[in-house]
Amino acid sequence: MNHSDRIVALTRNKIKVIDPVEALIIRSWERCLDSYRLDPEAKRHEPIVIERQTLTDHQDQVTELLGDFVQEEMSLLYQRIASSGHSVILTDRNGIILNYVGDPALSQQFAQAGLRPGAVWSEKEEGTNGIGTCLHEKQAVTICREEHFRAQHTQLTCSASPIFDSQGELLAILDVSTLNSRDSKQIHQHTAALVRMSAKLIENLGFLRQWRHQWIVRFHSRAEYVGHVGEGLIVVNENGQILASNQNALTQLDLNRRDALLQRRLTDVFNTPLSALMAWAGRQANHVCLLQELAQGRSYYALLRTPQFPTATAILCRQPAHVSTTTLCNEAMTAVNETYTCINLANLAGRDPRMAANMRYAQKVMNKGIAILLQGETGTGKEALAKSIHEASQRANKPFVALNCAAIPESLIESELFGYKHGAFTGARREGMRGKILQSHEGTLFLDEIGDMPLALQTRLLRVLEEREVLPLGCEQAIPVKLNIISATHHQLGDLIASGKFREDLYYRLNGITLSLPPLRKRTDLDHLIRCVLAMENGDGQAVHISSDAFELLLRYDWPGNIRQLRNVLRTALALCTQQTIMVEDLPTEITGVSAFDSCQWIYGSAKGELPLTGVQVAVDAPAMESVDSVNGDNVLKSAERNVMLQELERHRWNITNTAASLKMSRNTLYRKMKKHGIALPSTH
Numbered sequence: 001m002n003h004s005d006r007i008v009a010l011t012r013n014k015i016k017v018i019d020p021v022e023a024l025i026i027r028s029w030e031r032c033l034d035s036y037r038l039d040p041e042a043k044r045h046e047p048i049v050i051e052r053q054t055l056t057d058h059q060d061q062v063t064e065l066l067g068d069f070v071q072e073e074m075s076l077l078y079q080r081i082a083s084s085g086h087s088v089i090l091t092d093r094n095g096i097i098l099n100y101v102g103d104p105a106l107s108q109q110f111a112q113a114g115l116r117p118g119a120v121w122s123e124k125e126e127g128t129n130g131i132g133t134c135l136h137e138k139q140a141v142t143i144c145r146e147e148h149f150r151a152q153h154t155q156l157t158c159s160a161s162p163i164f165d166s167q168g169e170l171l172a173i174l175d176v177s178t179l180n181s182r183d184s185k186q187i188h189q190h191t192a193a194l195v196r197m198s199a200k201l202i203e204n205l206g207f208l209r210q211w212r213h214q215w216i217v218r219f220h221s222r223a224e225y226v227g228h229v230g231e232g233l234i235v236v237n238e239n240g241q242i243l244a245s246n247q248n249a250l251t252q253l254d255l256n257r258r259d260a261l262l263q264r265r266l267t268d269v270f271n272t273p274l275s276a277l278m279a280w281a282g283r284q285a286n287h288v289c290l291l292q293e294l295a296q297g298r299s300y301y302a303l304l305r306t307p308q309f310p311t312a313t314a315i316l317c318r319q320p321a322h323v324s325t326t327t328l329c330n331e332a333m334t335a336v337n338e339t340y341t342c343i344n345l346a347n348l349a350g351r352d353p354r355m356a357a358n359m360r361y362a363q364k365v366m367n368k369g370i371a372i373l374l375q376g377e378t379g380t381g382k383e384a385l386a387k388s389i390h391e392a393s394q395r396a397n398k399p400f401v402a403l404n405c406a407a408i409p410e411s412l413i414e415s416e417l418f419g420y421k422h423g424a425f426t427g428a429r430r431e432g433m434r435g436k437i438l439q440s441h442e443g444t445l446f447l448d449e450i451g452d453m454p455l456a457l458q459t460r461l462l463r464v465l466e467e468r469e470v471l472p473l474g475c476e477q478a479i480p481v482k483l484n485i486i487s488a489t490h491h492q493l494g495d496l497i498a499s500g501k502f503r504e505d506l507y508y509r510l511n512g513i514t515l516s517l518p519p520l521r522k523r524t525d526l527d528h529l530i531r532c533v534l535a536m537e538n539g540d541g542q543a544v545h546i547s548s549d550a551f552e553l554l555l556r557y558d559w560p561g562n563i564r565q566l567r568n569v570l571r572t573a574l575a576l577c578t579q580q581t582i583m584v585e586d587l588p589t590e591i592t593g594v595s596a597f598d599s600c601q602w603i604y605g606s607a608k609g610e611l612p613l614t615g616v617q618v619a620v621d622a623p624a625m626e627s628v629d630s631v632n633g634d635n636v637l638k639s640a641e642r643n644v645m646l647q648e649l650e651r652h653r654w655n656i657t658n659t660a661a662s663l664k665m666s667r668n669t670l671y672r673k674m675k676k677h678g679i680a681l682p683s684t685h
Contacts, residue, residue, distance in 0.1 A: 004040040028128040047114035066206040089175040095122035130158025144185040159192035161199035166244040174199040219302035240266040240274040277304040351525035358515040366393040374488035376517030379562030382488040390444040398443030406449035420473035451491035520559035545581040642677040
């Protein structure tokens with residue numbers, strides 16, 4: 001019986017099938033015959049191979065989710081089985097081979113068999129095979145020799161295992177294949193087990209990478225398995241709400257559906273709140289703690305992994321009248337302090353929809369070789385965003401090199417950017433200098449204030465971008481360079497082009513996509529940013545508070561210096577404040593509009609008069625003026641605040657809506673302040 005006859009006999013129930021593995025093969029053969037209309041004995045054909053650029057795009061998509069450690073794990077797996085003539089293969093969810101690790105001496109044979117990058121091994125194209133059948137069944141499979149549908153593939157034995165993302169969607173396939181092996185399928189089960197273990201490890205590492213900015217509970221029923229491939233992983237936000245879990249977590253908890261955990265709180269599953277785990281992590285980060293599952297009372301051992309770059313909301317308690325940084329653990333606070341200049345993209349987005357859109361666009365293009373132009377006022381965080389894009393990209397372990405085109409004299413900017421060889425000019429270093437372009441090779445070159453670059457250098461930069469090579473001063477041979485550019489400006493480059501100060505062709509080279517950063521005064525999440533920056537500037541880990549009055553002043557200020565000014569203001573206020581509370585008197589006069597002894601001005605005034613009170617004049621009684629030196633400045637300001645509120649309430653006949661509008665505050669804030677100052681609405685009886 002030839003190969004084709006055997007397949008037909010088995011699929012038409014002429015041979016009884018008992019083994020469930022064989023049943024899986026039969027299902028696949030039936031699909032090949034009935035759904036795909038494939039012929040087992042069809043003349044040999046070359047597998048479909050996608051174009052190189054398309055392959056690169058598919059590789060980038062998987063690497064973005066799983067990280068570079070996939071290649072390392074593939075190499076380690078190959079080392080375990082290298083002596084047996086296997087190859088290790090990674091495909092995407094379409095069955096396209098993305099990466100291949102194997103014996104160079106056998107690479108030609110594997111390529112002739114169709115196992116090479118870019119080849120499509122879906123079941124629809126190649127019939128029953130390890131990769132394609134694993135894709136369809138979404139479970140680990142081993143397809144041994146004649147179990148392949150196409151006769152031309154019967155020299156192969158393939159063991160494949162699926163890799164899922166954090167939502168349970170199929171992401172990739174890890175496969176080990178060998179040629180002309182006469183070993184039984186039973187012997188290949190050892191290799192299949194290694195493949196399953198490596199696939200699960202890659203899946204877990206991808207999960208940890210995807211959720212690296214959140215709190216992750218790592219747990220297992222046995223303490224020695226926490227931190228290993230079989231551990232359960234549950235992602236929670238700062239409120240203890242479950243955001244995601246891996247399949248191991250569901251298995252450990254005897255749950256069938258992933259959504260059985262989603263949107264529940266950690267305390268709905270275990271007897272321990274997130275705050276207790278945080279405290280434990282702060283004291284004994286490398287020691288497991290004991291959790292008890294609530295549904296059936298089972299015990300688990302757990303570790304809490306802290307965020308790599310904790311979001312501000314994971315550090316700050318949200319209280320509109322009393323802002324406080326909460327000490328979670330020393331390690332988390334240190335991480336925030338040390339990584340301010342490379343905040344992750346989620347932090348930079350905050351809660352402002354325009355910034356959130358910027359982050360989405362940045363994530364889509366940052367690994368595509370597309371130039372990014374950042375547009376925004378001085379101090380809006382353009383360099384911080386550029387660094388964050390670099391840190392989130394596949395180039396994170398490569399150099400990030402910044403050059404401010406406005407800060408360097410025109411006579412020096414050329415050598416700084418392009419470099420020079422020794423003796424290129426008088427005063428040159430003896431050993432020469434690699435310019436910023438070469439220093440950023442394979443990394444990111446950030447050109448700040450690109451609008452201030454001299455025209456002559458714009459021409460040279462354009463040539464570098466077009467030819468992908470740089471010619472240092474004094475050199476005769478150009479040097480190839482892999483260049484990824486992010487540029488930034490506070491100018492309107494269109495106006496500079498119209499006036500002849502900026503090259504239009506360079507503009508189109510730099511403007512693959514423009515991300516416009518809104519000024520601080522136009523951001524909808526200013527309260528969130530204040531909390532975030534306060535936590536970052538407060539490096540000692542102690543809880544710090546902002547009085548409600550001081551916080552509202554910060555919210556009302558115009559912030560012409562944007563985030564840079566906000567950082568400086570909060571840094572100074574932290575240094576001046578007493579008892580870990582920032583008061584109005586700790587803020588600069590350009591924000592308060594008052595000094596500690598200038599009690600005649602309304603607390604919400606400012607030096608620029610941004611918040612006029614419709615002509616209301618505030619005066620303090622003479623006795624209070626005479627005793628101002630002996631009266632606490634804060635009490636004087638509170639008295640002034642109370643007087644203005646009373647005048648506005650009376651002017652608007654105690655209409656809360658109109659009074660709140662005139663004072664530029666919400667109704668809730670007005671009610672709260674009235675309660676604080678003992679102001680009650682007049683009786684209507």
